[in-house]
Amino acid sequence: MKVAVVCETLPDERRVALVPDAVPRLAKAGLTIGVETGAGDAAGFPDDAYRDAGAEVGTDVLDGAGVLLAVQPPAPEQVDRLAEGALVVSFLPAPRELHLIAAIRDSGRTALAMELIPRISRAQSMDALSSQALxxxxxxxxxxxxxxxxxxxxxxxxxxxxxxxxxxxxxxxxxxxxxxxxxxxxxxxxxxxxxxxxxxxxxxxxxxxxxxxxxxxxxxxxxxxxxxxxxxxxxxxxxxxxxxxxxxxxxxxxxxxxxxxxxxxxxxxxxxxxxxxxxxxxxxxxxxxxxxxxxxxxxxxxxxxxxxxxxxxxxMPGQASQLYATNLTNLLLLMTEDGSVRPDLDDEIVAGCCVVHAGEVRHEPTRDLLAAKEA
The missing domain is CATH 3.40.50.720 (NAD(P)-binding Rossmann-like Domain)
Known part of the structure; x- marks a missing residue:
């Protein structure tokens, strides 16, 4: 399965979702990593560092990818380029992103929000709120x-x-x-x-x-x-x-x-x-x-x-990205089996951070906000 990492689009966002050091761990699990050209530049990770780590680097890494990793919520047009049933993982603040959440719901894709990772001992290595707060x-x-x-x-x-x-x-x-x-x-x-x-x-x-x-x-x-x-x-x-x-x-x-x-x-x-x-x-x-x-x-x-x-x-984009990439990698490996990422909604970590899956908004506060907007 192909995992795509994109350039962040917000003007003041210098972090990147995956750093070169994380690529071999995901590749060992059977995943193919594609990194959009220039995605790591602002954080101090040039394209060649990703290539040396085993990632593909180019401008079309989103096309047909099964997983999209980002720091900030991606644009709806980026999500549209993913494979059917693809997984989007990023921070996803619902009040600001109801349009995106509705688009992911309507497309049948899945979205996990890193700020919703449960505060339990088993999820500590995935707790992006804590790593970024540090x-x-x-x-x-x-x-x-x-x-x-x-x-x-x-x-x-x-x-x-x-x-x-x-x-x-x-x-x-x-x-x-x-x-x-x-x-x-x-x-x-x-x-x-x-x-x-x-x-x-x-x-x-x-x-x-x-x-x-x-x-x-x-x-x-x-x-x-x-x-x-x-x-x-x-x-x-x-x-x-x-x-x-x-x-x-x-x-x-x-x-x-x-x-x-x-x-x-x-x-x-x-x-x-x-x-x-x-x-x-x-x-x-x-x-x-x-x-x-x-x-x-x-x-x-x-x-x-x-x-x-x-x-x-x-x-502090370099070290912030390193910590965030570790959080993402640990979450992704939790869901990876035989080279494919399959979210198990019976797992309390995955269920806790799942906002949208298979056409349903599963996160209740987000569902209520979206229902009020669409009423």
Missing amino acids: VAGYRCAIIAAERLPRFFPMSMTAAGNVPPAKVLVVGAGVAGLQAIATARRLGAVVKAYDVRTAAAEEVRSVGADFIDLDLPALDGAAGYAREMNEERARLQRERLTPHVAAADAVITTAAVPGRPAPVVVTREMVAAMRPGAVVVDLAAEQGGNVEGSQPGREVMIGNARVWGGRNVPSQ
């Missing part, structure tokens, strides 16, 4: 250090001592923990807050102090936080305000799956920060943890510089 968390800490007009580490000199920067991280999932660990390595003093019970121990394990706001925990399914009501949100902002004001840099990474990002830091809280302070909002694309942040832009609120994240993993 990259984003690291990058956020570097961005904060670049933009803060002072040292991160403490410096002791003949001219006097320079105290370390104070960094506050809000949200201690994979991205938040990586941001904490990176800021610590750069020498900052780090505090962190999260609404989940397990977060306190995780925060301390990477060397930061956990902030206890004396509020009930909000543990949700699969290790995520659940949505809070407005009264709890008000109390949280009120009690978090002095910690924001005391920080030189604030990094926010809080998210609730399937919903807009919660507003954790208001304009007033940012305006109370000292001159030169920096705020990095990783959740800006999902509505923002910081009131007034804008994805892909820097804005000034009071005396603080607010940086809104936009496709942050793509800013």
